[in-house]
Amino acid sequence: MSINQKRLEEIAGSAADANRLARAIWARVTEPADPLLGAILDALGASEALSWLHSITQTQRHIAHLPMELCNIDRPTRDRILKALGRWQPRLAAIEVDREMRALELFDGEILTPQDSTWPQGLTDLGYTAPACLWVRGAIDLAVASQRSVAIVGARACTSYGEEVTGQLVSDLSGRDFAIVSGGAYGIDIAAHRVALAVHGVTIAVLAGGADRLYPRGNAHVLQEVAETGLVISEHPPGSAPTRARFLTRNRLIAALAQATVVVEAAWRSGALSTARHAAKLGRPLGAVPGPVTSMMSGGCHELLRENGAICVTDGAEIAELAGQIGADLRPERTPAPPTLFDTLDEVEAAVTEALPLRNGATIQNVARTAGLTIELTMATLAKLEMSEIAFRDGSMWRRGNEK
Secondary structure (H helix, E strand, O other): OOOOHHHHHHHHHHHHHHHHHHHHHHHHHOOOOOOHHHHHHHHHHHHHHHHHHHHHOOOOOOOOOOHHHHHHOOOOHHHHHHHHHHHHHHHOOOOOHHHHHHHHHHOEEEEOOOOOOOHHHHHHHHHHHOOOOOOOOEEOOOHHHHHHEEEEEEOOOHHHHHHHHHHHHHHHHHHHHHHEEEEOOOOHHHHHHHHHHHOOOOOOEEOOOOOOOOOHOOOOOOHHHHHHOOOEEOOOOOHHHHHHHHHHHHHHHHHHHEEEEEEEEEOOOOHHHHHHHHHHHHOOOEOOOOOOOOOOOHHHHHEEEOOOEEEEEEOOOHHHHHHHOOOOOOOOOOOOOOOOOHHHHHHHHHHHHHOOOOOOOOOHHHHHHHHHOOOHHHHHHHHHHHHHEEEEEEEEEEEEOOOO
């Protein structure tokens, strides 16, 4: 059966829903982050592009068979589009439009497209690699939540230090009304989701498989709670299995959704560094938490700080300053440490004070010799220190008095 605009509208019920259905089919036909798909959708629209792909055959891949709208793009891109048809056509051949529509109707959530008001505007920064659509499970507005959000990512094999720091950062950020975005994986990701839930904050899990497949299974109970109180989203149709490649392309969504990305812990080859690179490429603020120099789990963070322009962050206030509104989320000035005794003394007074014993007294001659000063200057200084109760005299002996 042919796939065309009329057929899609008959099944979906309206032009808007036909576009939604067409984008859902494109998400099943192609792999994510394919700029060729983005170029086609931009030039033709989802329904028209799908109808065109369905109408051509394996032997009709000459440049002349491209729609007029695609003939205006550069020749190398046109050639790549023609080659891509060979990848897409086998999947399209297995598509049944009625079945795809039923899958949309049975999905426990909603499917968003760039035409929807709840589509997060941060994804437009991905250009042609933006997702065709999103499957969303949850009770809040994704567009609103993403406007004040921070991505917290890190190593799967995190340390107790990483978990503790994640808890502190997420608790503080949630208290400042930031939504926490992460990938639902073991380690730092799930720790961030868990703490956000515990403090009744908003958290968004971006999955590498279908939004109906809460993966990894060991985190399914936490992700189910995220779906009930926050959001679980995916660019893959329901039932899709996560793959290594999909985990990597998923990271661009995490970086694009959030206003800033913070890497808590990451080894040299951690997937969290992929998210960091996407954030930097998109011009999003990037933060990294320093760790022990002896910890392999902090090696990636230190590399980000040294070579990739990441900002060193140690608390929620510093992250809020990166991700928040200019002027409204400034980190408060830190209270300076109270001055110590020696901060209040000049050079001579400090020398005499250090020369004074703490318990047994010393003569003026001994104090002067130890301080490297004349007896006259030592006597005058001791008189001043005695008035401040820094020096204490017992007969001819001197010792250090009360330190304030």
